[in-house]
Amino acid sequence: xxxxxxxxxxxxxxxxxxxxxxxxxxxxxxxxxxxxxxxxxxxxxxxxxxxxxxxxxxxxxxxxxxxxxxxxxxxxxxxxxxxxxxxxxxxxxxxxxxxxxxxxxxxxxxxxxxxxxxxxxxxxxxxxxxxxxxxxxxxxxxxxxxxxxxxxxxxxxxxxxxxxxxxxxxxxxxxxxxxxxxxxxxxxxxxxxxxxxxxxxxxxxxxxxxxxxxxxxxxxxxxxxxxxxxxxxxxxxxxxxxxxxxxxxxxxxxxxxxxxxxxxxxxxxxxxxxxxxxxxxxxxxxxxxxxxxxxxxxxxxxxx
Numbered sequence: 381x382x383x384x385x386x387x388x389x390x391x392x393x394x395x396x397x398x399x400x401x402x403x404x405x406x407x408x409x410x411x412x413x414x415x416x417x418x419x420x421x422x423x424x425x426x427x428x429x430x431x432x433x434x435x436x437x438x439x440x441x442x443x444x445x446x447x448x449x450x451x452x453x454x455x456x457x458x459x460x461x462x463x464x465x466x467x468x469x470x471x472x473x474x475x476x477x478x479x480x481x482x483x484x485x486x487x488x489x490x491x492x493x494x495x496x497x498x499x500x501x502x503x504x505x506x507x508x509x510x511x512x513x514x515x516x517x518x519x520x521x522x523x524x525x526x527x528x529x530x531x532x533x534x535x536x537x538x539x540x541x542x543x544x545x546x547x548x549x550x551x552x553x554x555x556x557x558x559x560x561x562x563x564x565x566x567x568x569x570x571x572x573x574x575x576x577x578x579x580x581x582x583x584x585x586x587x588x589x590x591x592x593x594x595x596x597x598x599x600x601x602x603x604x605x606x607x608x609x610x611x612x613x614x615x616x617x618x619x620x621x622x623x624x625x626x627x628x629x630x631x632x633x634x635x636x637x638x639x640x641x642x643x644x645x646x647x648x649x650x651x652x653x654x655x656x657x658x659x660x661x662x663x664x665x666x667x668x669x670x671x672x673x674x675x676x677x678x679x680x681x682x683x684x
Contacts, residue, residue: 555603
C-alpha cells in the first residue's frame with residue numbers, strides 16, 4: 381500500500397495546479413474568441429450592407445456609367461440614321477433600275493458601246509443605277525448625317541453647317557454638271573480622236589461608265605473647297621494668312637490633281653480642270669477674309 385495514496389487524491393502537485401490553470405485560461409480564451417467572432421460577424425454584416433449601399437450610390441453617380449449609357453444611345457441613334465439612309469438608297473435604286481431604258485440615252489450620249497459578255501450588262505446597269513441612286517439620295521443622306529452630329533456640335537458649328545448644307549449640295553451638283561457637260565465630252569472626244577487615227581475603236585459599256593464617273597464625281601467634290609475652307613476658318617483652324625503662304629504649293633498640288641482627274645493626257649483638258657480649281661482657291665481666300673472681319677467686329681462690339 382502506498383502511504384501517500386490518500387493524500388495523493390487531495391494534494392496536488394504544482395505542475396497539476398499549473399495544468400488546471402492553463403485549461404481554465406484556454407477555455408476563457410476560446411470563449412472570448414467566439415464572442416469576438418460573433419461581434420465581428422455582426423459588424424461585418426452591417427458593414428457589408430453599408431458597402432453594398434455605397435456601391436449602388438457610386439454606380440448611380442459614376443461618370444463612367446453615364447458615359448457608357450450615352451455611348452450606347454449614340455450607337456442606337458447612328459444605327460437608326462444608317463437604316464434610314466439605306467432605305468432611301470434602296471428605294472431610289474429600285475426606281476432608277478426599273479426605269480433604266482428611259483434615261484440611258486442621256487448617259488451614253490448616243491455613243492456606240494459594246495457589251496463583251498452577259499455579265500457586263502448586269503455590271504453596267506448595276507454601276508450606273510448605284511451612282512444615280514447615290515446622287516438622288518444625297519440630300520436625304522446629308523440630312524440624316526446632320527441629325528446625328530448636331531447634338532455634339534458647338535453653337536458656331538451648328539450655325540455654319542445648318543446654313544451652308546444646302547450650299548454644299550448645290551456646289552456638288554454644279555461640279556458634277558461641269559464634269560458631265562464640259563470635262564467629259566472634251567476629254568472623251570480627244571481620246572477617241574487619237575485612237576481613231578490608228579485603230580478601230582470599240583468602247584465597252586463598263587469602261588465608258590467608269591470613265592464617266594471618274595470625270596464627274598471627283599469634280600463635284602472639288603467644288604466643295606470654299607465651304608471646307610470657310611468651316612475650318614469658323615472653328616479657328618485655318619486663316620487667310622495661312623492660305624496665302626501655301627498658295628504656291630497649293631497650285632502645284634492642284635495641278636497634280638487635275639492631271640489625275642482628267643484621264644486624257646492633253647494639256648487642254650488639264651487646264652480646263654485647273655482653272656476652276658484656282659478660282660475656287662482664290663474665292664476661298666476671300667471668303668475666309670470675310671469671316672475673319674466678322675469675327676473681329678464681333679469681338680470689338682463685345683469689348684465695348
